Amino acid sequence: MLSFMAMAFQLPFFPEQASSFAPEVDALTLWLIAFSTFFAVLIAGMVLIFAVKYKRRHPDEVGTEFHESALLEVTWTLIPLVIVLVTFVWGAKVYFRLYRPPAGAVEYQVVGKQWMWKTQHPTGQREINELHLPVGQAVKLTMTSEDVIHSFFVPAFRTKMDVIPGRYTTLWFTPTKPGRYHLFCTELCGVEHSRMIGWVSVLEPEEYQKWLASVPVPATPLRQGAELFSRLSCAGCHDGSDGLGAPGTPGAPGGRGPSLHGIFGREIELASGRRVRVDENFLRESILDPAAHVAVGWQPLMPTYRGQIDEEGVMQLISYLKSLPEERAADLAALPEPATVVLPPSSAASEGVIR
Amino acid sequence: MSAHEQTPSEVSTGRAQTAVPILPENNYLTAAHGLKSWLLTVDHKRIGILYLIGVSFYFLIGSAFAMLMRFELLTPQGDLLSADAYNHAFTMHGVFMVFFFLIPAIPGVLGNFALPIMIGAKDVAFPRLNLLSWYLFMTGGAFTLYALLSAGGADTGWTFYPPYSSLYTTSAVIPIGLGVFINGFASILTGVNFMVTVHRMRAPGMTWFRLPLFVWGQYATSLVMVLGTPVIAITLVLLVFERLFHFGFFDAAKGGDPVLFQHLFWFYSHPAVYIMILPSMAVISELIAAFARKRVFGYHAVAFSSIGIAVLGFLVWGHHLYVSSQSVYAGVVFSLLTMLVAIPSAIKVFNWTFTLYQGSVSYQHPMLYALGFLGLFTIGGLTGVFLATLGFDVHVHDTYFVVAHFHYVMVGGTIMGYLGGLHYWWPKMTGRLYSEFWGKTSGLLVFVGFNLTFFPQFLLGIQGMPRRYHAYPDEWQVLNVMSTAGASILGVGFILPVIYFLWSLRYGPVAGPNPWGARGLEWETSSPPPVENFHQTPVVVNEAYDYHAPSQTELAGSAVVRTR
Numbered sequence: 001m002l003s004f005m006a007m008a009f010q011l012p013f014f015p016e017q018a019s020s021f022a023p024e025v026d027a028l029t030l031w032l033i034a035f036s037t038f039f040a041v042l043i044a045g046m047v048l049i050f051a052v053k054y055k056r057r058h059p060d061e062v063g064t065e066f067h068e069s070a071l072l073e074v075t076w077t078l079i080p081l082v083i084v085l086v087t088f089v090w091g092a093k094v095y096f097r098l099y100r101p102p103a104g105a106v107e108y109q110v111v112g113k114q115w116m117w118k119t120q121h122p123t124g125q126r127e128i129n130e131l132h133l134p135v136g137q138a139v140k141l142t143m144t145s146e147d148v149i150h151s152f153f154v155p156a157f158r159t160k161m162d163v164i165p166g167r168y169t170t171l172w173f174t175p176t177k178p179g180r181y182h183l184f185c186t187e188l189c190g191v192e193h194s195r196m197i198g199w200v201s202v203l204e205p206e207e208y209q210k211w212l213a214s215v216p217v218p219a220t221p222l223r224q225g226a227e228l229f230s231r232l233s234c235a236g237c238h239d240g241s242d243g244l245g246a247p248g249t250p251g252a253p254g255g256r257g258p259s260l261h262g263i264f265g266r267e268i269e270l271a272s273g274r275r276v277r278v279d280e281n282f283l284r285e286s287i288l289d290p291a292a293h294v295a296v297g298w299q300p301l302m303p304t305y306r307g308q309i310d311e312e313g314v315m316q317l318i319s320y321l322k323s324l325p326e327e328r329a330a331d332l333a334a335l336p337e338p339a340t341v342v343l344p345p346s347s348a349a350s351e352g353v354i355r
Numbered sequence: 356m357s358a359h360e361q362t363p364s365e366v367s368t369g370r371a372q373t374a375v376p377i378l379p380e381n382n383y384l385t386a387a388h389g390l391k392s393w394l395l396t397v398d399h400k401r402i403g404i405l406y407l408i409g410v411s412f413y414f415l416i417g418s419a420f421a422m423l424m425r426f427e428l429l430t431p432q433g434d435l436l437s438a439d440a441y442n443h444a445f446t447m448h449g450v451f452m453v454f455f456f457l458i459p460a461i462p463g464v465l466g467n468f469a470l471p472i473m474i475g476a477k478d479v480a481f482p483r484l485n486l487l488s489w490y491l492f493m494t495g496g497a498f499t500l501y502a503l504l505s506a507g508g509a510d511t512g513w514t515f516y517p518p519y520s521s522l523y524t525t526s527a528v529i530p531i532g533l534g535v536f537i538n539g540f541a542s543i544l545t546g547v548n549f550m551v552t553v554h555r556m557r558a559p560g561m562t563w564f565r566l567p568l569f570v571w572g573q574y575a576t577s578l579v580m581v582l583g584t585p586v587i588a589i590t591l592v593l594l595v596f597e598r599l600f601h602f603g604f605f606d607a608a609k610g611g612d613p614v615l616f617q618h619l620f621w622f623y624s625h626p627a628v629y630i631m632i633l634p635s636m637a638v639i640s641e642l643i644a645a646f647a648r649k650r651v652f653g654y655h656a657v658a659f660s661s662i663g664i665a666v667l668g669f670l671v672w673g674h675h676l677y678v679s680s681q682s683v684y685a686g687v688v689f690s691l692l693t694m695l696v697a698i699p700s701a702i703k704v705f706n707w708t709f710t711l712y713q714g715s716v717s718y719q720h721p722m723l724y725a726l727g728f729l730g731l732f733t734i735g736g737l738t739g740v741f742l743a744t745l746g747f748d749v750h751v752h753d754t755y756f757v758v759a760h761f762h763y764v765m766v767g768g769t770i771m772g773y774l775g776g777l778h779y780w781w782p783k784m785t786g787r788l789y790s791e792f793w794g795k796t797s798g799l800l801v802f803v804g805f806n807l808t809f810f811p812q813f814l815l816g817i818q819g820m821p822r823r824y825h826a827y828p829d830e831w832q833v834l835n836v837m838s839t840a841g842a843s844i845l846g847v848g849f850i851l852p853v854i855y856f857l858w859s860l861r862y863g864p865v866a867g868p869n870p871w872g873a874r875g876l877e878w879e880t881s882s883p884p885p886v887e888n889f890h891q892t893p894v895v896v897n898e899a900y901d902y903h904a905p906s907q908t909e910l911a912g913s914a915v916v917r918t919r
Contacts, residue, residue: 013814028746029817036737043708043733047726050711054647055718059872062902063649063714073656076705077698084694087744092687094746099683114523148519149613151678151753155819158750162679164614165518166607169680182828186753186821188512190519191438194824289610306608 018181018202019157020174024094026158031090035083098159101172105140109221109315112143112150112163115192117183118312122319124217124224129198131183133175134208140172142280144311151187154200162187168280175202225320228313232305234260257302258295262326264318269296283318376867378786382883397482398886403468404784405489407777410464411853413455413496416503420448422846424825425808425839433826441825442510443526447503449513454535455496457769458627461634462545462580463492465776466573468784470549472877472884473567475558475893480551481544488541488548495538502530512823514620517605517613521597529598532591539584542630546580549573558876560895567875567899568644568657572637575661579626579633579668587623590616614679621672629668631765632732633661635772636703639725642775643707645873646722647714650900653706660699667696674743678752686745693743700736704729719871720794724775727802731767735760738813756816762809774801774852781856782866786882789859793851800848807841868908874900879907 011030017023054063108131111118119131119141133139143152145165152171153160156179161171185196203211218224229235237257267277271294276282285292287309290302309317383400393401423444427435436444467485471478479485502508506527511520520528553566553574593604594616603609605616644651651657673681673689707729716722738760742748751757782788811834820831827835869878874897880889897904 013817015817015819025746025750028744029741029750032741032744032747036734036740040730040733040737043704044730046708047711047729050708050714051716051718051726054711054714054716056648056715061648061715063647063710065650065903066713067650067652067654067710069653069709072705072709073653073702077702080701081698084697084740084743087740088691088694091744091746091748092690095677095686095690095749096683098746098749148523149516153753153819153821155750160678160749160752164607164680166613167680182819184819184821184824188442188516188519188823190523191442191510193442194433194438194821194826292610 015155016177016179016181017156018175018177018179019159020176021094021098021158022156022176024097028090028094032087101140101170102138105138105172107140107142109312110141110143110152110163111146111311111315112152112185112196113146114148114190115185115196117152117185117196117198120221120312120315121212122221123212124220125212125215129183130201131198132201132203132208132211134205135175135178135202136205138172138174140170142168142170142315144168144315146311148189149187150185150189150196153184153186154181155184156181157200160186168284175200178202178204221316221319222323225316225318228309228317229320232308237302256299258298260321261324263324264322270294271296271298280318283321284314287314287317376865378865379881379883379885381885382786382881383886384883386886395486397478397486399467399471399478399482399485400784400884402485402489403464406459406463406467406492409489409493409496410456410460413451416500417448417451417456418846418849420444420451421842424448425842427825428827428835429839431827431829431832436825438825439510442823443507445823446510446512447508450499450508450531450535453513453627454538455492455499457631457765458542459492460773461638461769461776462549462573462576463489465638465773465780466545466549466634469780469877470570470573471552471556472880472888473570473875474553474556474561475876475889475895476552476556477887479548480556481548484544484548488544491537491541491544495534495536495541498530498534498537502527502534514624515594517594517597517616521594521605529595532595536588536591539588542580542584546577549577550581558893558895564655564658565895565897565899568640568651568654569637571658572633572640572661575665576630576633576637578662578665579630583623583626583630583669586619587627590619590623593619614676614681617676617679618672621675625672625675626668628761628764629664631769633664635728635769636661638772638776638779639707639728641875642721642725642779643710644900645779645871645875646717646719646725647711648872648902649710649714650898650902651706652709652712653702654899657703657706660702663699664696667692667699671696674748677745677748690743690745694740697736697740697743704733704736720791720798721775721779723795723798724771724778727798728768728771728775731763731771731805735763735767738763751816753822754816755812755820755822758822759809759812759816762812766805766809777852779871780877781859782870783877783882783884785860786866787859787863788866788870789855789863793855797848797851797855800844800851804841804844804846804848808838808845809841811835811837874902874906876907
């Protein structure tokens with residue numbers, strides 16, 4: 001099986017192999033083609049041979065009485081069964097690799113809307129219907145839709161994922177070959193579905209840096225998120241800096257909302273008794289539909305921000321929240337207002353990294 | 356057609372019949388005249404003919420859209436149709452073909468006509484319910500036709516995914532949803548009718564394991580129709596309510612979930628594809644037995660496989676949701692179950708193939724459809740295994756690979772079975788034979804045209820061409836042109852039977868009771884049969900497809916059929 005996977009040459013009728021997945025998926029495909037061709041030829045062959053060999057010779061002729069064989073039944077049940085089970089296991093293994101991003105993958109944000117793809121680099125650059133990437137770097141896309149279901153598909157990478165309103169879906173890959181590759185929307189999304197297409201451009205690292213430098217950057221998602229946090233007065237309830245006690249202390253005088261320091265990745269208990277791990281989807285829902293999850297001990301006071309902030313804004317806020325470190329209770333009083341936090345200098349390496 | 360061409364009516368029950376057959380004077384077609392006698396009939400045979408007219412009409416509409424689509428795809432640019440028109444075209448193609456042709460055709464036409472006769476019954480268990488089913492089918496189709504003519508139909512795809520279908524599109528989702536909803540009851544009632552008929556109305560001596568495999572197949576189909584259809588009904592109701600009243604079942608902003616619709620939709624629509632293929636497989640069993648003059652190999656294996664497919668078919672819907680944000684663990688479970696459902700189909704294909712071994716194989720036209728089915732369904736079924744494979748499906752989901760797969764099983768599978776069955780039972784239904792030459796010509800055109808249309812689409816899918824695109828990158832034009840050329844040939848192949856069948860009604864040679872020399876109760880009565888199917892209720896002593904025992908007619912001694 002490993003020798004199959006090492007295969008990385010261009011096959012006829014296959015797209016270019018431009019991601020680390022491509023040779024794996026193509027090897028699996030070749031296995032499927034191989035046994036299918038074998039059985040198709042076997043059946044077609046037997047049908048033709050029998051139809052010719054046993055052609056009716058005179059109008060009254062009938063067939064013989066050979067019409068049962070337990071041995072044959074068992075054989076042609078077990079052999080296909082083994083083949084499909086092997087195929088299933090192999091396919092499942094590839095599938096798990098397709099959808100389990102590695103820890104160091106650099107995070108990009110994608111918003112699909114009728115009928116365009118809006119992408120944002122962790123360093124702040126934004127693109128429409130395009131995504132420039134450096135070769136050899138594992139990339140994780142966090143995606144959502146502003147309207148209907150879309151689907152992000154790059155044939156050369158052999159992977160896709162639906163892009164759904166109301167939640168985040170993720171897709172990851174490591175581009176392995178510089179080039180320009182088709183990007184398609186593959187879920188019917190309305191009139192201009194066939195035109196919701198674009199290009200993923202994979203560049204050598206130096207080229208990529210040059211490209212980054214050439215694109216004006218308003219601000220990184222993290223910086224934009226910090227700004228939003230301030231503008232929307234999140235700190236009014238969530239700052240934990242006006243003598244409210246340790247993060248998450250319920251019912252403290254004047255405290256209206258739990259501190260958000262170190263919130264990403266933490267396991268918390270909800271009022272319903274359920275324990276959840278705080279991820280991007282949880283944070284998004286807490287901003288847009290706060291009544292859905294109330295942490296135990298806190299009142300359901302938070303208003304919804306739906307309508308005041310768009311999907312990209314939510315992603316930026318989440319970038320900011322992910323950057324907030326854990327703070328011990330004693331340090332809380334000394335913590336400056338979020339808007340004045342000095343952010344580390346922007347650099348492709350440090351931002352967007354998953355905590 | 357030359358009068359000296361060998362007419363199969365000379366062969367019956369293995370003994371040459373010297374008399375020239377005549378049409379029986381009193382048969383179900385001559386028993387009553389006038390429009391009312393047809394529109395208010397409770398005779399299952401006439402209802403089968405009514406379904407034939409209905410499904411042919413809807414097939415024509417679905418095909419017209421298919422031709423529009425294929426002509427648009429001749430060029431990479433979207434030039435023949437506007438983007439909006441194209442979206443309407445593939446949606447209405449899918450809606451008419453799936454709900455108003457593929458699901459009702461074989462059960463409605465061939466099941467209705469042949470099943471009661473094959474078990475030795477006078478009619479189905481609930482003849483009036485049977486007529487009601489037809490009216491529900493036609494009414495559902497009428498709603499859909501109205502939606503098409505008044506508003507261009509819907510543009511959501513036949514799969515109607517929200518939020519596009521619930522919140523964004525302004526197209527005629529509601530009347531179509533209602534049309535499909537009403538049509539669903541036709542399915543449910545037919546399923547109930549057939550099941551009760553098989554349980555309660557078999558002739559004396561017709562035990563379950565003496566039933567023709569066609570009946571087993573229809574029974575399995577009926578299980579799926581009855582258990583599955585209510586789910587699509589309620590799903591469409593939810594969608595219609597969502598559009599009308601904005602309840603928010605599928606609206607994330609209100610706490611709903613668009614992916615919930617996909618689960619509900621596919622919970623029916625996957626078993627629905629087994630509603631489409633099981634009857635076709637049922638026909639193939641009959642054709643292979645008749646034209647190899649041999650009992651189907653592994654009768655019990657084939658019978659139980661039909662039931663197995665029906666049951667397992669309910670457990671695999673999630674393979675349509677591998678990239679929908681469903682959990683990877685759910686994907687794994689559905690992939691395993693989908694692999695398992697392929698096995699009974701494989702068992703059947705092997706058994707049919709081995710039926711030919713040491714058979715007496717005739718190349719009469721219906722058999723060519725059966726042989727074609729064996730090849731095309733094998734390819735279609737195997738590509739289903741491709742799609743069940745998780746790591747591969749991610750790449751080709753929502754591309755032309757999927758389109759090619761389902762057309763191989765639905766056209767290469769279901770339609771081959773339908774046409775084969777129609778050609779096989781046409782002499783029984785009408786008392787006439789059609790031109791063997793034109794029949795074989797149309798069969799060849801269908802086979803060649805079909806493969807040329809859909810095989811290139813596998814390649815397009817692997818290259819990444821998405822579905823439902825009317826404009827595409829230039830490099831895919833050659834394969835698309837091949838596909839359209841194939842579709843044109845296929846179209847001719849489908850039109851020819853209409854012509855020669857109609858011609859045969861007046862000019863075709865008289866068929867006689869058993870033009871194919873086949874075994875089965877339907878061949879022991881006249882062509883066309885009398886209203887009550889048999890002049891005397893048969894008593895069955897033979898096993899199914901027993902070409903070595905005397906036929907019922909021979910056993911009865913007295914002539915069941917009058918010949919000169």
